[in-house]
Amino acid sequence: MAQTITEQIFSRRVGHDVRPGDVVVAPVDFVFSHDGNRPQPLETFRSMGGVQVFDPSKVAMFLDHAPNVHTPAVAEMHRRMREFAEEQGITLFPAGRGISHQVLPEEGYALPGRIIVGSDSHTCTAGALNLLATGVGSTDLAVAMMLGKLWFKVPPTIRFQLEGALPVGVFSKDLVLHLIALVGVDGATYRAVEFHGPAIGGLGMDARMTVTNMAVEMGAKFGIMEADDVTRRWLRQRSLDDSGAVDSDPGAEYEAVHQVDAGALVPVVAEPPTPDRVRPAADLGGVAIQQATIGTSANGQLDDLRAAARVLEGHHFAPGVKVYITAASQRAYLAARREGLVDLFLDAGAVIGTPGCSGCTGASGFGVPADGETMITSANRNFIGRTGNSLAEIYLASPATVMASAIAGSITDPRPFLTPSRSVGAA
Amino acid sequence: MSGRAQRFGDNVNTDYIIAAQHKAASLDVREMATHTFADIDPDFVSRVEPGDIVVAGRNFGCGSSRETAVHVLQALGVGAVLAQSFARIYFRNAINSGLPVFECDTSGIVQGDQLEIDQGRGIATNTSQGERLPITPLPPVMQAVLDAGGIVAYLRQHPDLTLPDLTAPGSTRADQPTTDTHPRGAVR
Numbered sequence: 076m077a078q079t080i081t082e083q084i085f086s087r088r089v090g091h092d093v094r095p096g097d098v099v100v101a102p103v104d105f106v107f108s109h110d111g112n113r114p115q116p117l118e119t120f121r122s123m124g125g126v127q128v129f130d131p132s133k134v135a136m137f138l139d140h141a142p143n144v145h146t147p148a149v150a151e152m153h154r155r156m157r158e159f160a161e162e163q164g165i166t167l168f169p170a171g172r173g174i175s176h177q178v179l180p181e182e183g184y185a186l187p188g189r190i191i192v193g194s195d196s197h198t199c200t201a202g203a204l205n206l207l208a209t210g211v212g213s214t215d216l217a218v219a220m221m222l223g224k225l226w227f228k229v230p231p232t233i234r235f236q237l238e239g240a241l242p243v244g245v246f247s248k249d250l251v252l253h254l255i256a257l258v259g260v261d262g263a264t265y266r267a268v269e270f271h272g273p274a275i276g277g278l279g280m281d282a283r284m285t286v287t288n289m290a291v292e293m294g295a296k297f298g299i300m301e302a303d304d305v306t307r308r309w310l311r312q313r314s315l316d317d318s319g320a321v322d323s324d325p326g327a328e329y330e331a332v333h334q335v336d337a338g339a340l341v342p343v344v345a346e347p348p349t350p351d352r353v354r355p356a357a358d359l360g361g362v363a364i365q366q367a368t369i370g371t372s373a374n375g376q377l378d379d380l381r382a383a384a385r386v387l388e389g390h391h392f393a394p395g396v397k398v399y400i401t402a403a404s405q406r407a408y409l410a411a412r413r414e415g416l417v418d419l420f421l422d423a424g425a426v427i428g429t430p431g432c433s434g435c436t437g438a439s440g441f442g443v444p445a446d447g448e449t450m451i452t453s454a455n456r457n458f459i460g461r462t463g464n465s466l467a468e469i470y471l472a473s474p475a476t477v478m479a480s481a482i483a484g485s486i487t488d489p490r491p492f493l494t495p496s497r498s499v500g501a502a
Numbered sequence: 503m504s505g506r507a508q509r510f511g512d513n514v515n516t517d518y519i520i521a522a523q524h525k526a527a528s529l530d531v532r533e534m535a536t537h538t539f540a541d542i543d544p545d546f547v548s549r550v551e552p553g554d555i556v557v558a559g560r561n562f563g564c565g566s567s568r569e570t571a572v573h574v575l576q577a578l579g580v581g582a583v584l585a586q587s588f589a590r591i592y593f594r595n596a597i598n599s600g601l602p603v604f605e606c607d608t609s610g611i612v613q614g615d616q617l618e619i620d621q622g623r624g625i626a627t628n629t630s631q632g633e634r635l636p637i638t639p640l641p642p643v644m645q646a647v648l649d650a651g652g653i654v655a656y657l658r659q660h661p662d663l664t665l666p667d668l669t670a671p672g673s674t675r676a677d678q679p680t681t682d683t684h685p686r687g688a689v690r
Contacts, residue, residue: 098643100663113525113534113570123654141526148529196567196591212569212595214653222663226643260513261561265590294564296590349513436566437523456565458517460541465521 077326079232080299081267084188084207084321095231095330104189105133106219107175110152111140111438112194117159119217129223131164135184137175142431144170145440173404173430176200176288176372180280181406186310187302188319192219197372197455199290203283204310205302205320207267210291230296231330232267233258234323237274239338244490246382247282248374248453248473249343250274250335251289256345256353257333264294266330269323274337275300280309281376288373289455292350342488344451345471348459356476359486366450367392367481368399368442368462369474370428371435374453375403377410379474384416386478386492392424393484399442401428437463444469451480503602503621504629505553505581508546509613510539514558515565516592518542520574522566534570535577552579555619557611559585562603563592572599582619584608584626584637597644600652605638642666 076092085093088101106128108116117136120128128134136156141149153170160167168178176197179185187205191198194216201208211219219225235254241247255262268290275283283300290298300306302320310317344359346352369375369383380402392398400420402408408430411417417427426442428434434442435454444450444467452462457469470486479489524537539546556575562585563571572595575583582602586609596603604619606626611617615630619637626635640648646666650656657663 098641098665100665111522111525111566111568113529113531113568114573119654123657140522146526149526152529194567196565210567210591212567212572212591212598214569214598215594218653218657218663224663226663226665228641260564261587261589264561264587294561294589436517437521438526439522440526456515456517458515458565460521461517463521463523465541 077324077328079267079323079327079329080205080269080301080321081207081232081297082229084190085227085229087188088190093229095229097229098226099229100224100226101190102224103192103219105184105191106216107135107137107179108194108213108216109137109140109175110149110156112213114213115152115155116194116213116216116220117156119214120220123217123221125217125221128163128165128220133223134163134220135166135168136160137168137178138170139168139174139431140436141438141440142170142429142433143440170431171405171429173406174372174375174432176284177376177403177407180204181404183313183315186315186319187306187317188321192216192225196291197288199295199298200284200288200372202287202290202297202299203280205300205306207297207299209296230265230267232269233263234269234271234329234332236332236334237270237272237337238334239274239336240277241274241337241340244475244493245340245342246473246475247278247285249340250337251286252343252345252350252353252471253340254333254335255289255293256351258293260292260349260351261294263290266295267297267299268293268295269299271301276303276305279305279378281378284376285373289350292455342473342476342490344476344486345457347457347468347470350455350457350471356472356486357488362449362470362486364451364480364485365395365448366397366399366442366444367477368434368450368452368454369477370401370403370433371452371454372403372432373455374474375401375407377407379453380407380411380416381414383474383478384419386475386489387419387423387482390482392481396481396484398423398425398481399428399434400425401433401441402430405430434462436461451477451486453477503553503581504616504618505555506551507557507611507613507615507617508550508554509611510543510556510558512559513561513564516563516568516571517565519563519571520568525568525570531570531573531577535574538574538578547578550578550580553581554579555617556580556583557585557608558583559608560587562588564589567591569595569599572596572601576601584617597640597648598653600648602648606635
């Protein structure tokens with residue numbers, strides 16, 4: 076029977092053919108939690124009578140949501156997590172190491188064909204590496220930590236067939252915002268979504284992870300890409316195993332197929348308060364901003380910082396605009412520093428955050444906007460109050476659009492800053 | 503169970519239920535609960551009474567996976583949530599934590615309506631308006647978890663996560679409360 080990527084991975088892992096709608100208990104290859112979880116999965120684990128996690132090499136914890144350790148409650152939570160990690164012999168990634176969704180692939184945990192659960196809704200990010208990764212709550216996470224398995228319903232799959240290539244100045248953030256607008260914020264609820272086509276083939280891994288990261292913003296359980304030459308090269312360069320790679324079978328059944336010409340897309344922003352309120356950036360030129368934030372699990376990778384730097388080179392921030400820039404991981408931060416990007420940002424007057432979720436939610440202890448301010452951010456959510464102040468307005472965009480807006484002082488299409496004749500700077 | 507409706511709209515995300523900074527300020531769910539819905543309904547905490555039923559439109563609980571968004575409602579004594587549809591993670595979290603969540607046509611329910619939920623018969627009754635609203639049955643696996651009082655209690659009875667009725671008809675919905683009953687489908 077022809078199967079989608081999701082159906083194949085589940086079938087392989089449970090030992091028999093599955094179909095959408097089937098309920099399965101499947102093994103999990105990697106399980107992680109973070110410091111934003113209340114309760115902590117470790118607490119639930121103990122209340123379930125958990126003594127030892129199923130396999131310490133397959134469980135990790137990340138101190139990424141509050142990397143500035145800015146309250147006593149956060150410090151206490153970090154202390155409890157460190158103690159649990161030591162007791163269980165599991166890896167704890169400390170504050171400053173970066174966001175789980177970026178560190179997971181960096182550390183070689185996200186391999187094709189795997190099943191990963193994390194206590195974070197953006198766990199689907201790892202699907203860019205051709206695997207099933209999904210967010211769960213603390214309690215499900217604790218079950219997975221204890222038993223090494225979890226029950227799942229095999230979801231139907233929606234296919235995005237993305238033709239053409241993104242034009243200069245249009246990024247994978249613009250692409251995924253467009254797709255979210257196409258189906259709506261619950262348009263893929265309880266579904267797996269697969270992203271295929273030459274427009275994906277033309278993207279590097281950093282850009283791909285922006286797309287799968289935001290699959291949950293349309294409600295999806297998994298966001299998945301096939302393992303193509305780019306994926307395999309990325310894995311081989313890191314001496315990682317690509318043998319579990321899976322592509323959808325010809326004739327696999329999709330609940331819906333959306334065909335999109337990526338070559339026709341333009342830079343966009345999502346207006347508050349939902350990620351599907353998408354409009355061309357050029358149409359919002361009258362919207363003044365007082366804050367610009369670059370980073371988060373959606374767009375804090377090295378290629379994102381490079382794109383922002385290319386826009387910034389030779390310009391300066393508009394008076395009165397605060398600019399906060401954070402690498403998603405320490406490795407991305409170090410690489411950006413080696414390329415001179417961090418100096419460029421600092422010289423321009425940006426505030427550099429601690430690698431991690433800095434500036435994403437109000438729990439990160441960084442980059443909270445003032446009452447009545449308007450901010451533009453490369454993050455994935457523009458909900459009221461998301462960044463810690465319900466009296467501020469949040470617009471979502473690519474790092475290039477965020478930087479162009481910081482330079483102009485109002486929402487701005489970045490393409491004039493990125494014409495091919497311009498120096499490509501550090502990138 | 504019965505209670506008064508506390509009415510909300512579509513796409514109520516978990517940041518609206520409990521904003522992230524309150525998780526960083528305290529580890530005590532009762533303290534966090536004093537900020538429930540603060541950004542979109544500042545009077546909610548003073549208005550809500552034990553037994554009240556939160557009523558919402560589509561996609562309740564979307565966004566972050568924070569399970570606190572279930573626990574603050576429980577800490578305030580909310581008896582159940584009725585919505586047109588739920589986001590996936592919230593739906594699982596609620597059942598895992600023993601908070602009854604049901605899908606039904608909530609469009610006619612207004613703030614303050616008296617509601618009665620008869621789980622066994624699968625009916626929510628809006629006694630203020632004399633309306634009977636069929637609720638979508640939970641899939642067997644989730645009904646079993648809810649009946650046990652949550653997944654912690656369920657695991658005490660089934661330590662190896664044995665699931666009920668995996669082969670029974672009707673077991674196909676699992677963590678999917680929204681099915682074809684919503685003709686809008688995936689394509690808009």
